[in-house]
Amino acid sequence: MNKIYFDHNATTPVIDEVFEAMVPFYKEQWGNPSSIHWAGRGTRKAVEDARENVCKLLNCAPLELIFTSSGTESDNHAIKGIAYAKKDKGNHIITTKVEHPAILSTCKHLAKEGFEITYLEVDKDGLIDLEQLKAAITPKTILITVMFANNETGVLFPIKEIGQIAKERGITFHTDAVQAAGKIPINVQELNVDLLTISGHKIYGPKGVGALFAKRGVRLTPLIHGGHQERNRRGGTENVAGIIGFGKAAEIAIRDLDKEIAHLSMLRNRLETGLKEKIQHVYVNGHPEKRLPNTANISFEFVEGESLLLNLDMKGIAASSGSACTSGSLEPSHVLVAMGISLELAHGSVRFSLGKSNTVEEIDYLIEIMPPIVERMRSMSPLFAGHKF
């Protein structure tokens, strides 16, 4: 059976060039980058070269980039780091209802410590209202954190405009750009962002390495206390091979960006058009244009997402569900629910997130096998009675 991977927003494979760049740092170049002797010096240089490559992906200066253990750590570092550093100025944080759990759980935790959190609503397209954002700001607001691209729908937020609003009012602005990096251009010089999160394993780099852009002059309380690594901002001996891999992945992402955007949007459009043509009662979730090029979040009315995923898995196709069944919690996707999508449709959603290696043939295979699967599941569904396939 052919194995087809349509779940690149969950993680991406480490590509060969990246893996090959990493290997020497497990073998010959194992020195500690903080050591001053021969064993450490080469490693230090390699880490700093990798940093420059990651910086180029964002257009920031090397001093402004902190390596971390993950996107999750970077999100924690940004939010807690600002909350603690600015707690004399205020205790109010603004975010949205559709953030990744790395943001939502961190905010929930801070709420227990006495911080006030505003969760902005989104409309049916998954976008926030900037007037609502302005209205939510109080003299106590110290941080706004809004994601760059939503991981479930791919919807893109107006980062530059949000940043402008924050900047005019002296509020720190963080964005979780884990899903945006490598898929669309990011230029922090133009975006009015103070803090920005990215993660290695979403851009064909290794898992367990992330980075936080912290604009020059932004003061953050460290999350991990320890040695002098990362200019005292993050203790712990660097994940050297991981950082090298991240740097290589960033270099390739920059090199291939335009080509990838064209490739992915062509495939994504073919997928959506094909499924809508072949199957009735199919809805694409999220703003039709303001989206990542690779993500299709589709609701198949009258059927449930996990059972669709199992059927796809039996055919060799890996996708994921906005519905909770896969994640082990029971509620349907908090993102789709926040968009006002009915519980039944939210339950029947599947996310196809495409990547580099996907082909037209793979998309056509999906379009061919999906209608009979949906038809079979609908014939079993008590909700479908009286409707036409």
Added chain:
Amino acid sequence: MYSEKVMDHFSNPRNVGEIEEASGTGMVGNPACGDIMKLTIKIENNVITDVKFKTFGCGAAIATSSMVTELVKGKGLDDAEKISNNTVAEALDGLPPVKMHCSNLAADALHAAIEDYRKKLETK
């Protein structure tokens, strides 16, 4: 994450459909997740002679629906009533812990269908 038996019942569900003039109908929703099952049964001389289901739900919900129809077919009402969600889950060689609640759907629909039958008898 699912047992082979679950996957077997999921990919080849038994007794899918609806009995036209059913002796009893049970339609239940799972309050935990919103999934829905409809079970129709035919009863002759206190024995369940036929049973069919329709389910909107996850893999575990579909497999437990299918399994419960196999378990009750040919059974007397008193025996069928004793079937619980655990009976169904065990017959499927177990369910992952987060999916245990899904087996409630099948057991609840069965009990609702039998109750519906008994109510209809009373009003006759």
